[in-house]
Amino acid sequence: MAPKVPPQPTLEQSTSAVDAGHGHHHAHEAPPKGIMRWLLTTNHKEIGSMYLIFSLIMFFIGGIFALVVRLELFQPGLQFVNPEFFNQMTTMHGLIMVFAAVMPAFTGLANWMIPLQIGAPDMALPRLNNFSFWLLPVAFGLLLSTLLMPGGGPNFGWTFYAPLSTTYAPPSTTFFILSLHIAGISSILGAINIIATILNMRAPGMRMMDMPLFVWTWLITSFLLIAVMPVLAGVITMMLMDINFGTSFFNAAGGGDPVLFQHLFWFFGHPEVYIMILPAFGIVSAIIPAFARKRLFGYASMVYATAAIAILSFMVWGHHMFVVGMPLAGQLFFMYATMLIAVPTGVKVFNWVATLFRGSISFEPPMLFALAFVVLFTIGGFSGLMLAIAPADFQYHDTYFVVAHFHYVLVPGAVFAIMAGVYYWLPKWTGHYPNVRLAQWHFWLSVIGVNLTFFPMHFSGLAGMPRRIPDYALQFADFNFVSSLGAFLFGFSQLLFVAVIILCVRGGKKAPAQAWGEFADDLEWSVPSPAPLHTFETPPTFQRPAH
Amino acid sequence: MTQSDREIRQAGVRRTIWRSVAALVGMFAFAFALVPLYDVFCRVTGINGAVDTTAQSIVHEEVDESRMVTVQFITRNGSGLPWRMEVETRQVRMHPGQTTEVHFTFSNQSGGESWGRAVPGVSPATATRHVRKVSCFCFEEQKLQAGERLELPLVFQLARDLPPEVNTVTLVYTLYPVEGKSEPLQTAGAQNKEGEEA
Known part of the structure; x- marks a missing residue:
């Protein structure tokens, strides 16, 4: 495999993907031709498309890494890769999926949809928007290139605990730090842009409590990004100094403390997992009412629950560190604080179910993914509650139970929500409905694949199988066999997703402006499908729907 | 949208940016401040x-x-x-x-x-x-x-x-x-x- 990704394919594919989205230009000056158009564009729709295509490419690259891992774990013993490369694969899979696939996908959706949903002509800072996108291919080109460097790429897990990532790290770690810095700057600039857009660019008459929930959840996510990405930048700067300049932030020999690394990392890392799930809540909160043909139940409580989750996320980082030798009082605090998060999350799940209750439900592709999200994300939430119990966590820590938990919240959670959002907004982007039959195949193969992959991991984890090890004891062979089959099924069925998108860009059933009926009535559905390149140049008058 | 509306919007965007940048710088400094704070906290409480x-x-x-x-x-x-x-x-x-x-x-x-x-x-x-x-x-x-x-x-x-x-x-x-x-x-x-x- 050649993991280095030049930005070229991004450009070519984005051209074909977006061209269909805006056949007719306004009286604006003609955009530059060819590659320069994509390098210089400041249009939120074009940048949004580039983000989404970049994220899709990275989703496949990270997916290939995951399949290398699953291939090796198909049978006990070492068959295909050596343990050093296995470690690089687990690490790169995590880093790419978190920072290059899920986060840019949500940013892409935000770029496309937030200006449309609040009736703004574009993002508040269009040129900054272009810059924050183009940092991403640079960052992840650099990160992937470390795999080809002497000593290999990062091999210390996506959490890069010191001293694994400092004293014992491969020489390429400095490049890893640089690439994470660049990706972090990109996220921060994106977050500033989104906050500035939402706070200042809303259509006249739209109050904060009138905003669609996708906008609300992204506003809160942006605040989380601004609060924790600088902490990540600080941590990796300390690592950089420990590696290259002889400081001892995390080196016990020089008076530092490796446990400090874990505190700092998880102070970033726990809000980070909510950065990856809050926008998903927003997408699902738009889709469920549209296809249940009812107003969303409990709009205000959804907003407050999102804010509560965000605030609590700063107080629970210690639950990742129960086994470091934390005092009892600390364990109790983090245990109860973590369990408290189940309350606002429960409010959300309750509201979605209450919206479905007595609804007139139909099962279009976006709704299928949204319903699977509610069910499977809740399973991930419950295993999270199990992990929150400090004494039980001593058993579960660093086993496949943890892997099962966070994959349930991230794959059928965040990734399914992104796919639901893509199916939901494709008619607005392309002017065509996605092919229903293919989308159904994609959905069912994905659901079966995801559950085959990750459900057995609960059992192998409870039985004590450790994560991040290329070999395992014989008693775990059956569970791993099923997991690997499921992973290949899930991985290859994503090709159907690409097929649906390409077919939808090329043609298909024509979609009207309000493509999903009268209950999908946020402002984006008031512009024609496909959305023209420039929308809302004169602000729309916002009319409050009768709730 | 009138000229004055646009100016108000511009001023709002600028204010948001400055506040965000201040928060960013503050959080970056906070990450480094945590190093001595952590040390002091551990020494005072004897944790660790x-x-x-x-x-x-x-x-x-x-x-x-x-x-x-x-x-x-x-x-x-x-x-x-x-x-x-x-x-x-x-x-x-x-x-x-x-x-x-x-x-x-x-x-x-x-x-x-x-x-x-x-x-x-x-x-x-x-x-x-x-x-x-x-x-x-x-x-x-x-x-x-x-x-x-x-x-x-x-x-x-x-x-x-x-x-x-x-x-x-x-x-x-x-x-x-x-x-x-x-x-x-x-x-x-x-x-x-x-x-x-x-």
Whole structure:
């Protein structure tokens, strides 16, 4: 495999993907031709498309890494890769999926949809928007290139605990730090842009409590990004100094403390997992009412629950560190604080179910993914509650139970929500409905694949199988066999997703402006499908729907 | 949209940016401020087994003869220092308030002189603040010539207010090299004498 990704394919594919989205230009000056158009564009729709295509490419690259891992774990013993490369694969899979696939996908959706949903002509800072996108291919080109460097790429897990990532790290770690810095700057600039857009660019008459929930959840996510990405930048700067300049932030020999690394990392890392799930809540909160043909139940409580989750996320980082030798009082605090998060999350799940209750439900592709999200994300939430119990966590820590938990919240959670959002907004982007039959195949193969992959991991984890090890004891062979089959099924069925998108860009059933009926009535559905390149140049008058 | 509306919007965007940038800079500084804060927090609370590495004077309090506490010693070698560290006894039984002396031997097994430092830790963390070290080799860096062997004392007390649920206290010493050290601040011999005086 050649993991280095030049930005070229991004450009070519984005051209074909977006061209269909805006056949007719306004009286604006003609955009530059060819590659320069994509390098210089400041249009939120074009940048949004580039983000989404970049994220899709990275989703496949990270997916290939995951399949290398699953291939090796198909049978006990070492068959295909050596343990050093296995470690690089687990690490790169995590880093790419978190920072290059899920986060840019949500940013892409935000770029496309937030200006449309609040009736703004574009993002508040269009040129900054272009810059924050183009940092991403640079960052992840650099990160992937470390795999080809002497000593290999990062091999210390996506959490890069010191001293694994400092004293014992491969020489390429400095490049890893640089690439994470660049990706972090990109996220921060994106977050500033989104906050500035939402706070200042809303259509006249739209109050904060009138905003669609996708906008609300992204506003809160942006605040989380601004609060924790600088902490990540600080941590990796300390690592950089420990590696290259002889400081001892995390080196016990020089008076530092490796446990400090874990505190700092998880102070970033726990809000980070909510950065990856809050926008998903927003997408699902738009889709469920549209296809249940009812107003969303409990709009205000959804907003407050999102804010509560965000605030609590700063107080629970210690639950990742129960086994470091934390005092009892600390364990109790983090245990109860973590369990408290189940309350606002429960409010959300309750509201979605209450919206479905007595609804007139139909099962279009976006709704299928949204319903699977509610069910499977809740399973991930419950295993999270199990992990929150400090004494039980001593058993579960660093086993496949943890892997099962966070994959349930991230794959059928965040990734399914992104796919639901893509199916939901494709008619607005392309002017065509996605092919229903293919989308159904994609959905069912994905659901079966995801559950085959990750459900057995609960059992192998409870039985004590450790994560991040290329070999395992014989008693775990059956569970791993099923997991690997499921992973290949899930991985290859994503090709159907690409097929649906390409077919939808090329043609298909024509979609009207309000493509999903009268209950999908946020402002984006008031512009024609496909959305023209420039929308809302004169602000729309916002009319409050009768709730 | 009128010109003045647009100006108001521009001003709003600018205000948002400045506030966000201020928050960013603040959080970046906060991450670095956490390093000393963490250190202070651990020392004040005794969490993490971080002990005071300055000598304390003996407190002549009454020895609590009704209570026996086991104190265990563990010595470990961090990587990169060709020294051996041994302790004369792995375990002592003592009363809270009693002053005890234990000898540790350091030997340099390499062919050149080197500097090392033993970094202490205490477990359980709740006992940390009640271990009172009067003299410890861990307060200073040591220098050993090639093949040199050195015996250094640890003189300490357990305070009488040691929490009642603590029956065993473990003191861990991990040897680390002191890198880039050419100008000796104090020779290990002088340190030894100081230890004997105490």
